Amino acid sequence: MFKIVKREEMAQGTVIMNEIEAPRIAAKARPGQFVIIKANETGERIPLTISDIDVGNGTITIIYMVVGKSTALFKTLPVGDAFQDVIGPLGKPTHIEKLGNVVCVGGGTGVAVLFPITRGFKNAGNKVISIIGARNKDLLILEDKMKSASTEFHVCTDDGSYGNKGFVTEVLKDVLDNNKIDLVVAIGPVPMMKFVSKITKTYNVKTLVSLNPIMIDGTGMCGGCRVIVEGKTQFACVDGPEFDGHQVDFDGLMKRLRAYEEDEKMAYEEHCKVFGDK
Amino acid sequence: MAEKSAKKEKIARQPMPEQAADVRRRNFEEVPTGYSEETAVLEAQRCLQCKKPACVAGCPVEVDIPGFIKHIAEKDFKGAIQKIWKKNSLPAVCGRVCPQEIQCEGLCIVGKKGEPVAIGNLERFVADMARNSGEGELPAKAAPTGKKVAVVGSGPAGLTVAGDLLLKGHDVTMFEAFHKTGGVLVYGIPEFRLPKDIVASEVETLEKIGLNIECNMVVGSIVSIEELFEEGYDAVFIGVGAGLPRFLNVPGEDLIGIYSANEYLTRANLMKGYLFPEYDTPIIRGKNVVVFGAGNVTMDSARTAMRLGADRVRVVYRRSREEMPARAAEIHHAEEEGIEFHLLTAPVRFVGDENGRLLQMEGLKMELGEPDDSGRRRPVPIEGSEFMLDCDLAVVAIGANANPLLTQSDQEITLNKWGYIEADPQTGKTTKKGVWAGGDIVTGSATVILAMGAGRIAADSIHEYLTWGW
Numbered sequence: 001m002f003k004i005v006k007r008e009e010m011a012q013g014t015v016i017m018n019e020i021e022a023p024r025i026a027a028k029a030r031p032g033q034f035v036i037i038k039a040n041e042t043g044e045r046i047p048l049t050i051s052d053i054d055v056g057n058g059t060i061t062i063i064y065m066v067v068g069k070s071t072a073l074f075k076t077l078p079v080g081d082a083f084q085d086v087i088g089p090l091g092k093p094t095h096i097e098k099l100g101n102v103v104c105v106g107g108g109t110g111v112a113v114l115f116p117i118t119r120g121f122k123n124a125g126n127k128v129i130s131i132i133g134a135r136n137k138d139l140l141i142l143e144d145k146m147k148s149a150s151t152e153f154h155v156c157t158d159d160g161s162y163g164n165k166g167f168v169t170e171v172l173k174d175v176l177d178n179n180k181i182d183l184v185v186a187i188g189p190v191p192m193m194k195f196v197s198k199i200t201k202t203y204n205v206k207t208l209v210s211l212n213p214i215m216i217d218g219t220g221m222c223g224g225c226r227v228i229v230e231g232k233t234q235f236a237c238v239d240g241p242e243f244d245g246h247q248v249d250f251d252g253l254m255k256r257l258r259a260y261e262e263d264e265k266m267a268y269e270e271h272c273k274v275f276g277d278k
Numbered sequence: 279m280a281e282k283s284a285k286k287e288k289i290a291r292q293p294m295p296e297q298a299a300d301v302r303r304r305n306f307e308e309v310p311t312g313y314s315e316e317t318a319v320l321e322a323q324r325c326l327q328c329k330k331p332a333c334v335a336g337c338p339v340e341v342d343i344p345g346f347i348k349h350i351a352e353k354d355f356k357g358a359i360q361k362i363w364k365k366n367s368l369p370a371v372c373g374r375v376c377p378q379e380i381q382c383e384g385l386c387i388v389g390k391k392g393e394p395v396a397i398g399n400l401e402r403f404v405a406d407m408a409r410n411s412g413e414g415e416l417p418a419k420a421a422p423t424g425k426k427v428a429v430v431g432s433g434p435a436g437l438t439v440a441g442d443l444l445l446k447g448h449d450v451t452m453f454e455a456f457h458k459t460g461g462v463l464v465y466g467i468p469e470f471r472l473p474k475d476i477v478a479s480e481v482e483t484l485e486k487i488g489l490n491i492e493c494n495m496v497v498g499s500i501v502s503i504e505e506l507f508e509e510g511y512d513a514v515f516i517g518v519g520a521g522l523p524r525f526l527n528v529p530g531e532d533l534i535g536i537y538s539a540n541e542y543l544t545r546a547n548l549m550k551g552y553l554f555p556e557y558d559t560p561i562i563r564g565k566n567v568v569v570f571g572a573g574n575v576t577m578d579s580a581r582t583a584m585r586l587g588a589d590r591v592r593v594v595y596r597r598s599r600e601e602m603p604a605r606a607a608e609i610h611h612a613e614e615e616g617i618e619f620h621l622l623t624a625p626v627r628f629v630g631d632e633n634g635r636l637l638q639m640e641g642l643k644m645e646l647g648e649p650d651d652s653g654r655r656r657p658v659p660i661e662g663s664e665f666m667l668d669c670d671l672a673v674v675a676i677g678a679n680a681n682p683l684l685t686q687s688d689q690e691i692t693l694n695k696w697g698y699i700e701a702d703p704q705t706g707k708t709t710k711k712g713v714w715a716g717g718d719i720v721t722g723s724a725t726v727i728l729a730m731g732a733g734r735i736a737a738d739s740i741h742e743y744l745t746w747g748w
Contacts, residue, residue, distance in 0.1 A: 028500055038457055044549070044558035045457075070558055085457040087494040216549070216559075219455055219496055220681050222541035223523045226532055233525065233532065238683060252532055255634030259534040263560035270555060 001082035005059060011139040015065050015109055016075050017051075023058030025050075025088045031116035032094030032210065032242055035060065036218045038085040039077065044070045047215045047225075049113040049241065050089065060086075063112035063141065069267040076275060090218040091241045094208070096120040099182040103175055104150070105168050105196050106132040107188025111142050113210055114187045119149040121185075127151045129179070131171045133188075137162035169195050176203045183208065186245060190254050197245030207245035211236045213256055227253050291393035292321040299614035303584045306469045306552055309611060310374075310399075315353075318403040322350035324388055325395045332385035333397060338731025339438070341365045343382055343397055350400060359408040362401060363417050367441030367484065368434065368730065370409060370476045371463060373402025376727045377605050409479050416486055420447035425744040428453060428511040430497045430684065433461020434726040435517030435717030437484065438733030439740070444487045446741050451490040451511075453497050458548060461519055463726070465548035466540075468578050470585065474547070498684035503691070503713060513712050513740045516691075516699065517733060520718040521681035525674055526570060530628030535562055535636030539575045539675035546582050564671025567591045568639060570625060571675035572602035573723075577609060579673040580617045591617045592667070596624040596644050596657045622646070622657060626664065628672065638666050678723050685719070698722055706736030711748055714740055 006019035025035060034049040052061035066075050077083070094117045102121045106114035111132050122128045130150035134140040135158045147153045154171045155163030164171055169192075175181070176199070184207040186196035193209040200207040213225040213236050220238035227236055228249035234240065294310045296302070302309050313321065325347040333343045342361050349358035362369045378384070378398040386394035425448045429436045432454040440450045458464055460477040485491065495501065497518075506514055523538030525531055537545075542561070545551040551561030567583040569576050572595040580591045593612070595602065598621050602609060613619070626640040643663035646655035680697035690710040692700045699708055699715040706714040716732030718724060 024495075024500055042550075042557045073558075085494050087455070087457070087496060089499060090496065216541060216544050217456065219499075219521070219683050221521045221523070222544055223525065223538040224541045228532060233527075252634065256532065256534060258633070259562075260560040263554065267555045267558060267560075 001084060002086040003082045004077055004079050005057075006061075007077075007079045010063070010141045011065075011134070013066075014139065015063060015141055016071075017061060017063045017112075018074070018077075019052075019054075019059045019061045020083065020086060021058060022060050022086050022088075025086065026053050026055050026058045026060050029053050029060060029089035030093035031096065031120045032113075033089035033091050034212075034218070034241060035062065035086050035088030036090065036215065037062070037074070037083050037087075039070065039073050040084050043073065043084065045085075045087075045216055045218070046070050046074075047090075047212060047218060047237070049210060049212065050116070051112040052116055060088075063109055065109045068264045069271040072268060072271050072275065087218060090237060092239075094120065094185075094242060096124050098125045100126060101179055101181050102126045102128050103172065103181050103184045104128060104130045105172055105184060105186040105188070105192075106130070106146070107168055107192040108134060108139070109141065110188030110192070110210070111146060114185065115142055115145055115149060117185055117187075118146060122149050122151065129175055129181075130154065131156065131168045131175070133157065133168040133192075135159065167195070168192065169199055172196060172199060176200070176205065181205050184245075185209075190250055190257065193245060193248075194250035197248070197250070201246050208242050209245040209248060210241045211243060211248070211253060212241065213253060214259060227256075289320060289324050291324065291396055292317045292399070294396070294399050299616075302470065303581075303615040304587075306585055308473050309470050312406055313399055313403045318350055318400060319353060321396050321400060322347045325351070326387055328387055332387060333382040333395075336381040336385040338381070338727050339366050339734050341382075341401070346404060347395065347397070347400055350404065355404055355407050358404045360417075362404060366730070368437060368480050369401050370405035370480060371434070371472060372727055372730070373398050373400075373405055374472050374476075375467060375725075377725060379606065381727070409476070416483070417445055419445050419487060422449070423447040423744060425449065425512045426451070426510055427740060427744075428506045428514045429517065430514065431455075431461055431517040431519060431717070431719075432459035432481070432491070433463060433517060433519055433717060433729065435729035435733040435736075436461065436515065437481065438730040439515045439517065439714075439716070439737045440489050441484055441487070442734060442737035443740060444484065444489055446737075448741070448744060449490075450488070451492060453495040453501075454491065454493045455496045455518075456548065457493050459491055459493065461517075465544045466575065466578070468543065468547055468582050469552075470581065471578065496683065498687035503684075503688045503710070507712065512744055513714070515706075515733075515736055515740065516684065516708070516713065516715040516719060517717045517729065518681070518684055518719050520678035520698075520723050521683075522679040523674070524677050524679055526625055526676065528625055528627050530630060530636075531674075532634075533628050533630040533636045534634050535564065535630075535670055536628060536672045536674065537562070539569075539571070539579045539673055540678070542579055542673045543575070543582065546586070552582075552586060561586065562671050563587050564669070565589045566669045567671045567673070568625075568667065568669045569593050569673045569675055571595065571677070572597070572604055573675065573677065574604045574608050576675040577604050577612045577617075579675045581612055581615055583671065583673065584615055584617060588671070592620050592669075593617060594620045594623050594625060594641065596622065597654065598622055598646060601654050624657065624659065629666075636670055636672060637668065639669050639672060641665055641667055678718070680719060680722070691715075696722070704735070705739035706732060707739060712743070
């Protein structure tokens with residue numbers, strides 16, 4: 001069992017932070033890697049990228065948006081309760097090195113995944129320009145943490161309720177126009193990563209994206225997480241989760257993410273009937 | 279004497295009672311229902327008690343087959359299970375999934391003139407009886423040696439190594455990457471062929487003898503082999519299985535509705551997708567299903583699809599019936615359940631709708647040409663024989679390759695050109711001191727009992743090493 005030692009609700013309760021006791025994982029995990037979490041005996045295996053690691057306390061932090069039955073179930077667990085299974089660290093860590101100027105673009109809960117990577121690049125001596133976005137001010141997460149991990153920091157909201165009005169891509173264009181950028185890291189909803197990659201391609205700037213397809217084992221055994229990269233089949237769990245954004249078939253990924261849409265909807269509705277809405 | 283054996287031959291091989299095909303094709307209950315006591319005793323009486331039993335020579339773990347059968351004939355079922363346990367720690371599993379027809383039963387003398395003694399059915403009977411009566415006394419254990427062994431992977435090879443070394447007094451810890459132990463016995467082989475309670479019970483027995491189990495441990499990622507030694511382990515056995523699915527590499531293979539057999543069976547078995555939404559993991563329930571391949575895993579996938587409500591399930595295989603690697607019994611069971619076989623047929627591409635969901639496959643008819651490297655006649659496409667087939671679920675069950683996750687994490691373990699671990703067939707020793715390997719990660723996809731045989735060999739060698747040195 002993996003005990004929850006800290007829990008926070010963010011973005012008006014739509015996003016949850018759990019700090020979980022997992023000393024072996026904490027000792028090994030590096031930015032960019034993920035864990036697979038299963039709440040209980042009948043639960044599903046859900047991949048979640050690690051948002052923070054505390055080696056001293058032997059804990060890892062995960063941040064997830066409540067989107068279906070499994071995450072709704074996670075949300076019901078209070079501090080002191082535990083996840084039955086946490087498996088990791090899985091996937092390849094982000095290759096962090098001193099490159100010069102790095103732009104970190106995050107959207108929605110992708111910001112949670114982006115945070116340790118941003119901090120890593122800054123600690124490696126890069127100038128880090130971060131751009132994070134959300135639909136509105138209330139849905140923005142980890143603003144302070146991201147700010148502290150960045151050299152230069154921008155916030156966008158779709159409705160203009162905070163920071164720049166509009167999408168992260170607009171600020172990104174500005175940044176690309178005015179700086180010589182060596183690497184862009186973009187993590188967020190698939191459409192965001194797709195459009196960021198489209199823009200950076202025109203500037204010919206290398207772009208890393210972190211993919212989160214449906215997975216089962218996370219060890220390369222089932223192939224459920226396959227994505228097409230550079231025309232070739234890759235397994236996000238072991239070949240990724242990070243890939244060259246200019247080579248990823250995002251449309252294919254978006255389709256595959258909807259494979260169980262109807263089942264998921266039905267399971268979530270059943271869950272809500274039992275636990276009440278939210 | 280002559281009179282006695284003549285009498286024995288008169289008893290016909292006792293058939294295994296089974297659920298009727300039209301019933302079982304829609305449920306996940308076990309297909310064979312097991313011998314009764316009377317049937318088992320009758321079947322046991324067919325054994326000639328050969329002085330030099332050929333059957334034992336055909337068993338990779340050398341179970342004293344005439345020995346345990348004699349106890350059954352005498353209705354001493356406790357004695358029978360003790361005999362088996364001396365050589366085989368997973369009899370309830372082996373009685374169900376071993377290919378007896380090419381091993382023990384294939385060499386049975388009674389089988390020369392008629393049907394061989396039903397050794398597998400008898401083994402299963404004894405194991406089930408011991409489990410159900412709860413009086414399976416635990417085998418005797420040697421005094422503690424103070425030596426620690428890490429077993430990586432909890433499938434048939436690992437369970438055998440663990441069982442053997444525990445009895446020899448070693449302190450054994452088993453590491454499993456999944457959240458549940460059993461490896462392929464749990465994620466791969468379906469409930470209707472091997473009930474999961476049985477696997478759990480076999481593992482429990484090992485725990486009672488003293489096995490430590492650590493699940494959720496992806497060795498190679500959370501801990502390296504080298505670190506296991508640093509943590510105080512004196513020897514390591516690697517039995518992680520093959521674990522990398524092969525795909526067809528034809529266009530459209532990433533459409534929704536196309537699974538590797540590993541994914542399909544893991545969703546169904548380990549995650550209990552067939553019980554969705556009681557269990558949270560969904561699984562696509564196809565109406566028109568195609569399954570590629572012709573091995574036991576192909577049959578397991580096809581029969582699972584039928585049980586999940588398919589109207590038609592077609593097995594598509596590019597060679598002919600003769601080359602099908604599945605056990606005859608599995609093919610027979612599948613046919614009885616209404617699975618269709620489209621032999622000498624190969625997939626060319628898949629076609630989907632605008633949402634990326636599978637709609638059709640394009641196939642091509644083949645004919646057999648000259649023998650290829652494997653000695654089998656090579657399937658050659660027949661020009662202009664393309665055809666379209668409607669399907670909403672496809673399962674690719676054409677075998678597995680070596681998963682590099684663990685093996686690439688240690689440079690001292692030498693691999694062959696396909697990525698499998700080089701291990702001495704006589705001992706299971708790898709090129710790294712203190713590390714053994716066995717099962718599919720050495721041989722490529724094979725059977726449960728061959729993995730157990732490899733586990734046995736490695737366990738003997740590990741014991742020798744812990745006693746005398748490398």
